Amino acid sequence: QVTLKESGPALVKPTQTLTLTCTFSGFSLSTTGKRVSWIRQPPGKALEWLARIDWADDKFYSTSLKTRLTISKDTSKNQVVLTMTNMDPVDTATYYCARTLDASAFDIWGQGTMVTVSS
Amino acid sequence: YVLTQPPSVSVAPGKTAIITCAGNNIGSKSVHWYQQKPGQAPVLVIYHDSDRPSGIPERFSGSNSGNTATLTISRVEAGDEADYYCQVWDISSNHPLFGGGTKLTVL
Numbered sequence: 001q002v003t004l005k006e007s008g009p010a011l012v013k014p015t016q017t018l019t020l021t022c023t024f025s026g027f028s029l030s031t032t033g034k035r036v037s038w039i040r041q042p043p044g045k046a047l048e049w050l051a052r053i054d055w056a057d058d059k060f061y062s063t064s065l066k067t068r069l070t071i072s073k074d075t076s077k078n079q080v081v082l083t084m085t086n087m088d089p090v091d092t093a094t095y096y097c098a099r100t101l102d103a104s105a106f107d108i109w110g111q112g113t114m115v116t117v118s119s
Numbered sequence: 120y121v122l123t124q125p126p127s128v129s130v131a132p133g134k135t136a137i138i139t140c141a142g143n144n145i146g147s148k149s150v151h152w153y154q155q156k157p158g159q160a161p162v163l164v165i166y167h168d169s170d171r172p173s174g175i176p177e178r179f180s181g182s183n184s185g186n187t188a189t190l191t192i193s194r195v196e197a198g199d200e201a202d203y204y205c206q207v208w209d210i211s212s213n214h215p216l217f218g219g220g221t222k223l224t225v226l
Contacts, residue, residue, distance in 0.1 A: 037215070047153075047161065047204055049215040063212050096160055104208040104215045105151040107172060109160040 002026035004110035011116050012087050022080040022097030035100035036080045040093040087117045120209045122218035129224045136192040138221045140205030148207040150188040156201045200225045
């Protein structure tokens with residue numbers, strides 16, 4: 001059974017750096033073809049893809065946010081970490097990690113973690 | 120590239136719901152659909168235009184041609200009430216792109 005779970009702070013201040021961890025089970029990111037993405041959803045708004053990391057450690061970022069994002073993996077811990085710098089109130093959202101299929105479909109999602117940016 | 124979905128669709132129980140996703144030549148892309156119920160994470164219901172993941176009822180089907188992709192839900196049930204999002208891989212930006220979502224209301 002494949003599961004993913006996000007963890008991180010619920011509240012961050014403007015200009016701070018957000019660090020989120022996705023801990024997964026049921027697959028390994030050292031296996032060819034495996035990928036994990038981060039997606040976020042502001043309250044009442046649509047989904048927005050942020051970043052992806054692949055089994056070969058290839059990394060892909062949203063064009064609009066790439067200067068602020070870093071994605072990495074720890075294969076031994078079955079974890080993917082996303083950092084986002086210079087947080088702003090508009091970054092308030094639920095952040096999800098999801099296993100990603102080859103056609104970019106997200107087949108298994110974590111439960112999400114709500115992050116509020118406020119002073 | 121922009122994906123356009125109607126903000127809302129309403130349907131009576133037992134009837135068929137049709138949710139559209141419009142995009143320039145979207146028929147040349149692979150379209151995926153997600154169901155998101157309030158307070159829950161999205162669930163993949165259709166991928167590669169018309170394939171259903173295991174566990175998704177046959178009542179859910181998809182098609183894609185020209186400038187419109189369609190998610191069809193037959194014999195709609197109260198439990199189908201949710202937001203539905205389409206998604207493609209955008210070649211121009213080289214990353215996934217979501218539509219704005221459609222709220223399905225079961226009357």
